[in-house]
Amino acid sequence: xxxxxxxxxxxxxxxxxxxxxxxxxxxxxxxxxxxxxxxxxxxxxxxxxxxxxxxxxxxxxxxxxxxxxxxxxxxxxxxxxxxxxxxxxxxxxxxxxxxxxxxxxxxxxxxxxxxxxxxxxxxxxxxxxxxxxxxxxxxxxxxxxxxxxxxxxxxxxxxxxxxxxxxxxxxxxxxxxx
Numbered sequence: 001x002x003x004x005x006x007x008x009x010x011x012x013x014x015x016x017x018x019x020x021x022x023x024x025x026x027x028x029x030x031x032x033x034x035x036x037x038x039x040x041x042x043x044x045x046x047x048x049x050x051x052x053x054x055x056x057x058x059x060x061x062x063x064x065x066x067x068x069x070x071x072x073x074x075x076x077x078x079x080x081x082x083x084x085x086x087x088x089x090x091x092x093x094x095x096x097x098x099x100x101x102x103x104x105x106x107x108x109x110x111x112x113x114x115x116x117x118x119x120x121x122x123x124x125x126x127x128x129x130x131x132x133x134x135x136x137x138x139x140x141x142x143x144x145x146x147x148x149x150x151x152x153x154x155x156x157x158x159x160x161x162x163x164x165x166x167x168x169x170x171x172x173x174x175x176x177x178x
Contacts, residue, residue, distance in 0.1 A: 006103040010063035010077060010112045013053040017064050018046050020073045024095050052080060058122040060090060065109040067100075074100040077109040079117040079126060089125045090117050090171070094140065101136070107143045114144060118171045126171055129154045129164040141167040 025037055037045065049062040060080030064073045075096035082091045092113055096105045117126050128146060130137035141148070146167035154164035 006100075006105050006108070007068035008074075008105055008108045008112070009066050009068055010109055010116070011066055013049040013062040013064055013076070013078070015050055017049070017073065017076075018042075020064055020076065020097075021046050021049070023097055024076060049076075049078070052078070058120045061113075061116060063109070063113065063116075065094075065096065065105060067105075074105060075109060077106070077113045079113055081123070082127075084127055087125070088123055089127050090120075090123050092117070092126055092128050094137075106136070106140045110140055110144050114169060114171070124170060124172050126169045128167040128169075130167070132163060132165050138165060138167075141165075145169060 021042055025042060052060055053062045055061070058081075060078060062076065062078035062080075065075040065077055066073050075094065077092070077094040079090045079092045082089060084091070092110065094106045094110055094113075096109075114126060117123075126146075128137070128141050129152070130141065132138070132151060146169045149166040149168050151163050152166045153161050154166075155161045
């Protein structure tokens with residue numbers, strides 16, 4: 001049985017994307033991220049996403065994932081700077097609305113964000129930190145070409161330390177696998 005991935009594009013996050021963020025705040029989607037956020041937390045995160053999306057200093061960028069066929073926004077993906085083990089790197093994360101999961105959307109969106117991070121020519125490594133029990137997100141990392149460095153303690157949300165996998169992709173190496 002062949003599963004064909006949905007064709008997607010990524011577009012910079014904008015003021016108009018708050019409803020997408022609210023839809024992504026479902027308990028099932030926030031299970032590995034500390035649970036749903038309050039309205040106040042969503043408003044603050046949305047403001048950070050908008051600010052990051054229009055930043056031109058290479059700090060990163062947030063995007064909405066859009067289905068090519070319909071133009072519907074179905075998720076988010078982005079990259080941002082962080083200090084990890086004493087080194088400046090990019091971190092990435094993604095989320096796809098429940099009704100659109102299982103179609104390769106997160107993988108396609110993450111491949112696109114890898115190219116966006118690579119185009120910044122700022123940091124060598126891009127990391128992702130899904131929990132070991134988040135099979136779909138770990139599969140995205142494998143499919144995109146990240147290398148599993150092992151388990152680590154990772155703080156997210158702030159104040160909540162949990163075990164995560166540390167996946168790393170060399171942005172100065174070859175393009176992500178297709």
